[in-house]
Amino acid sequence: MYNTNLSTMKKILFILFVLFSIGKLHAQEANHDSFIVKNLEAKEAQYAKIAREIWENPELGYLEFTSSKLLADELRAAGFTVQMGVADMPTSFVATYDRGGPVIGFLAEYDALPGLSQDAVPFRSVLVDGGNGHGCGHNLFGTAVVASAITLKEWIDANQIKATLKIFGTPAEEGGAGKVYMVRAGLFDQVDAVINWHPGDRNSADASTCTAVMQGYFKFYGQTSHAAGAPERGRSALDAVEAMNMMVNMMREHVDQESRIHYVITNGGLAANVVPDYAVVEYMVRHPDVMEVKQMWERVKLAAEGAAMGTETRVEVEVVAGIYGLLPNETLAQAMHKNLTLVGGVHYDAEELDFAEKIQATLNVPKPPALTLAQEVQPYRLTHFPASTDVGDVSYVVPTVGLRTATWVPGTAAHTWQAVAADGMSIGYKGMMVAAKTMALTGKDLIMNPLLIREAKQEFETRLDGLEYAPLIGDMAPPLHFRKDQNKVR
Numbered sequence: 001m002y003n004t005n006l007s008t009m010k011k012i013l014f015i016l017f018v019l020f021s022i023g024k025l026h027a028q029e030a031n032h033d034s035f036i037v038k039n040l041e042a043k044e045a046q047y048a049k050i051a052r053e054i055w056e057n058p059e060l061g062y063l064e065f066t067s068s069k070l071l072a073d074e075l076r077a078a079g080f081t082v083q084m085g086v087a088d089m090p091t092s093f094v095a096t097y098d099r100g101g102p103v104i105g106f107l108a109e110y111d112a113l114p115g116l117s118q119d120a121v122p123f124r125s126v127l128v129d130g131g132n133g134h135g136c137g138h139n140l141f142g143t144a145v146v147a148s149a150i151t152l153k154e155w156i157d158a159n160q161i162k163a164t165l166k167i168f169g170t171p172a173e174e175g176g177a178g179k180v181y182m183v184r185a186g187l188f189d190q191v192d193a194v195i196n197w198h199p200g201d202r203n204s205a206d207a208s209t210c211t212a213v214m215q216g217y218f219k220f221y222g223q224t225s226h227a228a229g230a231p232e233r234g235r236s237a238l239d240a241v242e243a244m245n246m247m248v249n250m251m252r253e254h255v256d257q258e259s260r261i262h263y264v265i266t267n268g269g270l271a272a273n274v275v276p277d278y279a280v281v282e283y284m285v286r287h288p289d290v291m292e293v294k295q296m297w298e299r300v301k302l303a304a305e306g307a308a309m310g311t312e313t314r315v316e317v318e319v320v321a322g323i324y325g326l327l328p329n330e331t332l333a334q335a336m337h338k339n340l341t342l343v344g345g346v347h348y349d350a351e352e353l354d355f356a357e358k359i360q361a362t363l364n365v366p367k368p369p370a371l372t373l374a375q376e377v378q379p380y381r382l383t384h385f386p387a388s389t390d391v392g393d394v395s396y397v398v399p400t401v402g403l404r405t406a407t408w409v410p411g412t413a414a415h416t417w418q419a420v421a422a423d424g425m426s427i428g429y430k431g432m433m434v435a436a437k438t439m440a441l442t443g444k445d446l447i448m449n450p451l452l453i454r455e456a457k458q459e460f461e462t463r464l465d466g467l468e469y470a471p472l473i474g475d476m477a478p479p480l481h482f483r484k485d486q487n488k489v490r
Helices: 002-042 044-056 065-077 138-159 178-184 237-254 290-311 330-343 350-360 371-375 391-395 417-423 426-448 450-464 482-489
Strands: 081-084 093-098 103-108 164-169 193-200 207-210 212-221 260-267 278-287 314-323 382-385 400-406
Touching (some): 002 044, 002 138, 002 426, 044 426, 065 081, 065 138, 065 164, 093 138, 138 164, 138 426, 178 314, 178 391, 193 391, 193 426, 207 330, 212 237, 212 290, 237 290, 278 290, 290 314, 330 400, 330 426, 350 371, 350 417, 391 400, 417 426, 426 450
Parallel strands (some): 103 164, 193 400, 207 382
Antiparallel strands (some): 081 093, 093 164, 212 278, 212 314, 260 278
16 A cells, blocks of 8 residues: 555656646746847847848849848857858858857848839839839848847857857849859758748748749840841841740740740840841749759750741850759748747738738739738648749758748738838838747757757658759859849840
């Protein structure tokens, strides 16, 4: 009887000990979360100021000298070691805070888009004719990542935790594929997991796939002549461009239905009465399967060669980007979704609500979504979106996770003046801070839970299924002139 009672007592004490330990762990977890969230909230005005400064100085890909320096200086002042100009790109950087332990990477973007100049008002108001604008919210993107990393660094210091943070300043996401060159240079080789985000019109932390893409210029060279006085002497480079476009358009019937092919003539000649001796067309080819993209690109090149042959011109092909689709990681995505749900969405005050209603009135959609969508966190799911990002290449060399937050008024599309307007005011800043908190909390989870990293790596290897990553760009140098040349041909 005595032994039975003693055994029962031991079991009860053991259960109480386990419950006490679990309760203590939960309390510690809550304290860590509180430290991170309060730290970010205390500096919200500071980070909003940085985001606004980048917004006011929108710089195109590979030309983001002011923006990259601003973010790098902020990290350096916080105690990070910063290396500028990595992978032969002057506006790239890697900022490192090394305290041993797991290595957690963050991706920062900061390039703008051409032709999207816009004031932070709910009606079309161009600041600079033909000027640039942050129509994809990269002023918020880069700032949120810096805010998240600095907060994690302070949390590491306060708790004497072993961990290493690496912030990758990645230029030219909008067409120049800066991350691909950083991957090729081996900068992610020792990283355990990578965190990133993107502005949007709602809050979600889905495990996502997207399309791979090849992008480049087809430059045709002909022979100039008077279009009326001596047309027989001319060989029109513009004819070659139009012939190529016609053949590619016919090719659309004979590609997989998930394919996307876009083109724009960036130089079609200078005067109607002069046979153009130079013309340029830019092409982008997309598909979820990277091998399908490579095959389609070869077919587009054949169309260009045929057009040159038929018009007695000459063609040169300049590849400016080649990127993989996203390799999803549900282990990491579910962890990030948990933290996004904890943080919650974006709540408008009266002034922001008025701004949002006026923005929605300008949207070309039959029925815009409810503005309360900005407050909600979307259910977790595995999704695909048909656009592309150079984060894809990173995801094929290290487990990678991302999220989207409601920096734009619900219903707003990316690359629009409505997105630019929200990116430069409080709605954008609120969404940015939701992202910063979620990323920092997810980084904390990765540091505190080695099993999470291990499971993410196991899923990563399973999804790769033996595929060996090889950059689509081959050994080409970064196209640092990409946006400069684009401006010239316009």
